[in-house]
Amino acid sequence: MSRLYQPSDHVVEKSYICSLDKYREMHKKSLEDPESFWSEIANEFHWQTPYQSGNFVSYNFDTNKGNVFVKWLEGAVTNVCFNALDRNVRNGHGDKIAFYWKILSLCHRNDVKSLRVLGSVGEPINPEAWLWYYSLVGSGRCSIVDTFWQTETGGHVLTSLPGATPMKPGSAGFPFFGVEPTLLDENGKPIEGPGEGYLVFARPWPGIMRTLFGDHDRYEKVYFSKFPGYYCTGDGARRDEDGFLWVTGRIDDMLNVSGHLMSTAEVEGVLTEEPRVSEAAVVSRPHPVKGESLYCFVILNDGAKFDTNLVDSLKKLVRQRIGAFAAPDVIQYAPGLPKTRSGKIMRRILRKIALGDHDIGDTSTLADPSVVDELFKSRPQ
Known part of the structure; x- marks a missing residue:
């Protein structure tokens, strides 16, 4: 409570x-x-x-x-x-x-x-x-x-x-x-x-x-x-x-991993429990075994370093709070997130980035369209 x-x-x-x-x-x-x-x-x-x-x-x-x-x-x-x-x-x-x-x-x-x-x-x-x-x-x-x-x-x-x-x-x-x-x-x-x-x-x-x-x-x-x-x-x-x-969160932003239904907000809330993370956004991408897997974007607090130690800590934290099935497959460093001028995250663009698909459609409502290019550049290969 x-x-x-x-x-x-x-x-x-x-x-x-x-x-x-x-x-x-x-x-x-x-x-x-x-x-x-x-x-x-x-x-x-x-x-x-x-x-x-x-x-x-x-x-x-x-x-x-x-x-x-x-x-x-x-x-x-x-x-x-x-x-x-x-x-x-x-x-x-x-x-x-x-x-x-x-x-x-x-x-x-x-x-x-x-x-x-x-x-x-x-x-x-x-x-x-x-x-x-x-x-x-x-x-x-x-x-x-x-x-x-x-x-x-x-x-x-x-x-x-x-x-x-x-x-x-x-x-x-x-x-x-x-x-x-x-x-x-x-x-x-x-x-x-x-x-x-x-x-x-x-x-x-x-x-x-x-x-x-x-x-x-x-x-x-x-x-x-x-x-x-x-x-x-x-x-x-x-x-x-x-x-x-x-x-x-949006019903169409629900995550279905190995038959377990989760909301993006649930996972994002866990990721931001880590003191080095200031903000997080989570989307799904297709997985051949689990159906969907978690692809996470994290913005860090000043002075924090994005490295394997942080990635491992975040995956462990998700396992502890939600369950082993929810462990993210990918955690990507994000200098910023694609948001509208009212502050809403455009998750459809994040899903495109997770897939490596540059056909992202209209970005005219973004407060800062340049963040999309930065996310593509920092995407793990």
Whole structure:
């Protein structure tokens, strides 16, 4: 069981939601009475055509019952620009800073006493990095918000709430308001209590995508056909004994070695337990006997040396934590990883590198395309 980190008084004293009980009360209301819950927020905004009571939300997630649709505040009309700017100016905030951004290049050289919340996006943060972030940057006082979201969800759907919910290093936490996560097994049966399965959502929330432009059939096929009645994220997740949700990675990133199914996140978490490793990424490649074998990329901490001693230590660590069947076939030094600008690792490119296949396709979304050439150059022969 992972250690629980409670929100500090430093965070709680200025939090809008300042207890776990209050969060649970509000989350329950957001599911049982969405109109009452969300109308309190909607009423803060300007509406050219107000929404009508009783026509607040309607939806169908079940492809067996007809076309999938999601409708919120049907018939209402607003102006996003007016709400974002003009409304605030009229309310007397025209000369106030809306958002202040500062990059802390070296935390110990800056006054960070005012920090209360630290965020992490992209890949799930591993426990070791979480503890470094919490202790060094946050001085053990700040809440860390390690959110799970997709472009399609329109915002975070799993998150810890600063001042309200406790935290576990590496966990995405709890569902955001209006979000009802469910874990399903391969047959579409809900998993109750602790367990691991497909991460799906049973109902819509205001930010969810409504369709794919010009291709609603694809929208239904990709997100709703596998498990009718649920929005399928394509990710796996685990619920622990305390109800915390841990995102284990894309379902298509699952590793099947000698009949044993593992998530990439599981192996990567073990590799980063080694003090010399700062980050890791794992993919599979075909193996004539085992079906698939593990091909690992590791980024080292400053001063660490990539040599046979490190490789042997990492393989031994994986055997001890997971099992002999999971021992990596290849561990490659990586000066960096191919990531999108939002921090997500493009594993399809890593799989190409593992195979030695230079036909990697489109790389326009990479933050640093040059890292791909470097990985090919450093690939073991």
